Amino acid sequence: MRLLIAGGGTGGHLFPGIAVAEEFLSRDPANEVLFVGTERGIEARAVPAAGYRLELISAAGIRGKGGLSQIRGAAMMFYGYAQSRKILKEWRPDMVMGVGGYASLPMVLAARGMRLPCFIHEQNAIPGLTNRLLAKFVDRVFITLDESSRFFPKGKTLLTGNPLRRQILEMVAGQTPPSIAEIHQQQYGNGGGGPFRLFIFGGSQGAHAINMAMLAALPHLERYAARLEITHQTGEKDAALVAEAYRNHGFNASVMPFIQDMAAVYRRADLVICRAGATTIAEVTACGKACLFIPFPFAVDDHQRRNAEAFLKKGAGFMLLERELSGERLAGIIHELAESPETVQRTGALAFGLARLDAARIIVDEMMKTL
Numbered sequence: 017m018r019l020l021i022a023g024g025g026t027g028g029h030l031f032p033g034i035a036v037a038e039e040f041l042s043r044d045p046a047n048e049v050l051f052v053g054t055e056r057g058i059e060a061r062a063v064p065a066a067g068y069r070l071e072l073i074s075a076a077g078i079r080g081k082g083g084l085s086q087i088r089g090a091a092m093m094f095y096g097y098a099q100s101r102k103i104l105k106e107w108r109p110d111m112v113m114g115v116g117g118y119a120s121l122p123m124v125l126a127a128r129g130m131r132l133p134c135f136i137h138e139q140n141a142i143p144g145l146t147n148r149l150l151a152k153f154v155d156r157v158f159i160t161l162d163e164s165s166r167f168f169p170k171g172k173t174l175l176t177g178n179p180l181r182r183q184i185l186e187m188v189a190g191q192t193p194p195s196i197a198e199i200h201q202q203q204y205g206n207g208g209g210g211p212f213r214l215f216i217f218g219g220s221q222g223a224h225a226i227n228m229a230m231l232a233a234l235p236h237l238e239r240y241a242a243r244l245e246i247t248h249q250t251g252e253k254d255a256a257l258v259a260e261a262y263r264n265h266g267f268n269a270s271v272m273p274f275i276q277d278m279a280a281v282y283r284r285a286d287l288v289i290c291r292a293g294a295t296t297i298a299e300v301t302a303c304g305k306a307c308l309f310i311p312f313p314f315a316v317d318d319h320q321r322r323n324a325e326a327f328l329k330k331g332a333g334f335m336l337l338e339r340e341l342s343g344e345r346l347a348g349i350i351h352e353l354a355e356s357p358e359t360v361q362r363t364g365a366l367a368f369g370l371a372r373l374d375a376a377r378i379i380v381d382e383m384m385k386t387l
């Protein structure tokens with residue numbers, strides 16, 4: 017059977033699609049998957065790197081832009097629709113899934129026009145415009161958080177969670193959470209002051225504001241430099257600057273623009289400091305990690321904050337808003353949590369309790385049912 021997965025732009029849309037592809041391919045060696053995205057999206061690099069076939073179409077945003085760019089965006093969408101029809105006629109998928117992002121709009125509409133079974137997956141608490149529009153046309157809407165259900169037709173919406181890539185699921189399966197006694201031994205054994213491992217990352221593109229706040233936090237953390245083991249994903253632009261700052265302040269830090277094997281880094285972390293993109297949240301909760309969320313304040317409809325709030329209500333994470341973010345504040349929280357292993361352990365355990373590990377399986381089961 018053939019599944020076409022359309023959309024992307026950012027990792028938060030694309031990686032759930034890759035998770036569904038992995039599940040679908042595991043069902044039958046004869047199954048095939050084709051990804052469709054745009055050349056500017058993360059899919060242009062990440063899909064071939066993951067070993068999948070990718071077709072590119074033309075697509076662009078329309079929402080909130082001035083007259084000329086709206087006309088340009090609409091023209092690109094029409095062209096993308098024609099390209100989508102051509103791909104569908106040539107590749108002949110059995111079903112099509114949109115994962116959000118510009119490319120999913122023309123492709124899912126074209127697929128619906130050709131009467132193919134169509135599905136969408138929404139990752140966020142507040143859905144993007146593409147998925148709101150597409151919901152009317154698809155057979156099933158899969159959602160990550162109950163909060164988004166009010167935007168979609170009741171009869172066809174199903175709460176599944178956010179599909180997790182195999183690298184994350186395998187890590188979770190092989191992991192036994194440490195006991196409080198082990199954490200104490202690790203952090204206070206051998207005369208006290210065992211390592212506290214921080215993983216700082218800013219979603220699929222890195223976060224300049226988090227990078228700068230962490231640099232501003234370093235002078236306040238110098239006394240703990242020997243205890244902190246830091247892995248910091250910066251995005252492309254800030255990598256050199258951030259690496260140099262850690263060196264100058266005497267910190268043991270591994271700085272990378274982008275990380276392929278996220279599971280390995282999650283596994284080692286005691287505390288994760290990150291944005292509140294939906295896929296990030298799904299992963300840190302599955303890994304049972306205590307997390308300080310710093311939501312991206314300009315995400316459409318402030319959806320990152322809403323994503324995080326869904327977890328904070330249950331004590332399963334911490335949040336610091338960007339407008340309150342300063343080096344001193346960030347250093348204060350890191351220090352406080354490094355000194356409080358019970359809080360870190362309890363928060364991670366509560367997060368794990370909210371994780372949904374079977375989203376990809378449920379989605380593929382549901383898609384197969386409609387065939």
Ligand SMILES: CC(=O)N[C@H]1[C@@H](OP(=O)(O)OP(=O)(O)OC[C@H]2O[C@@H](n3ccc(=O)[nH]c3=O)[C@H](O)[C@@H]2O)O[C@H](CO)[C@@H](O)[C@@H]1O
Pocket residue numbers: 026027028029031116139140217218219220221249273274275276278291292293294295296297299312315316319320323
């Ligand atoms: C600025 C913005 O609007 N961001 C949106 C985007 O975020 P973004 O693309 O940052 O998505 P998420 O934070 O949800 O997920 C990031 C994904 O990238 C992966 N990763 C990240 C860094 C790295 O070095 N390597 C790596 O593989 C993570 O493991 C994760 O799978 O899509 C999300 C899902 O729709 C939204 O919730 C976010 O609001």
